[in-house]
Amino acid sequence: MVEKLNPQLSAVGEMAVPDVQIITSGGLRITAHSHILASASPVLESMIERPKKRRSSQRNIPIPGVPCDAVSVFIQFLYSSKCSEEQMEKYGIHLLALSHVYLVPQLKQRCTRELSRRLNTENVLDVLQLARLCDAPDLYLKCMKMLSCNFKAVEHTEGWKFLQNHDPRLELEILQFIDEAEMRIKRTRRNREEQKMYLQLSEAMDCLEHICTEGCTSVGPCDMDPSKNKGPCSKFSTCHGLQLLIKHFAACKKRVNGGCLRCKRMWQLFQLHSSICDKPEQCRVPLCRYCPKEAPSNVRAHV
Ligand SMILES: [Zn+2]
Ligand SMILES: [Zn+2]
Ligand SMILES: [Zn+2]
Known part of the structure; x- marks a missing residue:
């Protein structure tokens, strides 16, 4: 097991003794303060308030399923409400998942914004699936729009082939969105032409x-x-x-x-x-x- 203190936490650590350990799937242990975690996330709060198995033991909170460093950045955000551009670039997807699971709306908003900004034809399908899972409608819509404008490019990616084989429902959802978007464009164009003709006649x-x-x-x-x-x-x-x-x-x-x-x-x-x-x-x-x-x-x- 790797033991590592989050450097961002040391200043706070001097004020009070850390009383929880976050344990990641990679075995990283991050010491933290339960009151700070509890005030930032209602889900962590309920985990902290759950009765301990052994009286003396320090409370352990597992945060599995994402890279260790993403968990570090997540905890750092719970303390400071901050994370760097570089961290966002590297762990944006994981942070969105964590912010959704642990109910941290401020981080979720930030991730949604940053992921929207970084969307491209290579990552759009992954981000779309995550946006769906994490109930992020703005991001979902942004992905769908990007897909309908760049479908020719996305169609040839491995991601699209994989999705076609593994998630036909999502494939249908995307194709329907593209169809409706095209119809909307045609309808707007027709309305504009009708309006122009009406103005000319009038x-x-x-x-x-x-x-x-x-x-x-x-x-x-x-x-x-x-x-x-x-x-x-x-x-x-x-x-x-x-x-x-x-x-x-x-x-x-x-x-x-x-x-x-x-x-x-x-x-x-x-x-x-x-x-x-x-x-x-x-x-x-x-x-x-x-x-x-x-x-x-x-x-x-x-x-
Ligand atoms: Zn004539
Ligand atoms: Zn007349
Ligand atoms: Zn005249």
Whole structure:
């Protein structure tokens, strides 16, 4: 058996005699103070309060299953609430497990944060499994996101092959997450496109009313003096295009029935306007109150 005093504990050790020994699977014994362990971890507290088998013996607390040095760092954290970057780098996974088992939320948070920061395609599957076991939802989600963004790289790792052979449930869980993530991306993209189209249409509607009511540049109502509206439109970026479309609609020989696509587009804009117009009595947009078979006559092009 190796006997080793944790150097971090010596300062505290001078104040009171250590009364517990932590025993690791590697046989390392770390002397410590029961009141400090008990105040940092409710699980250790209940182990300490359990009646001793032999009256005189110093209490032994086994912390098995992780490397000796990880246990040292764990005990050091219980004393000081600190551990170095280097220790985190080396023992982050073990410390997360210990913080979960011994209920030390402060350490668990730190581990979750540090492990998230150090995630890569090589360790993501191990960390994911641990996050699942240790009930660390933030870390679990971070791993899943990393997996869905880098699945091509992870798919070729030994870790993935091992997981496929040994944990088909987790494999399915990961694949489902990736599927849902892809669907979410598609849905967002579709929503954005729909929103863009809606904005374009709504601007076209405003612009149509503007041209048919106020007149703009070279197109306007019959009773309006075109000379007043000579300059290029400053209100709508689509105004020029829409004016060209209106001029075309007024002059086209082919028309909608003849299969003219530009006329068809203009016709759809007039129909859309008439379906949303809230003042058809005074409205000057052609076709607003009725749908004649012919092209409207009250809009003309002043060229
Ligand atoms: Zn305009
Ligand atoms: Zn046409
Ligand atoms: Zn109208």
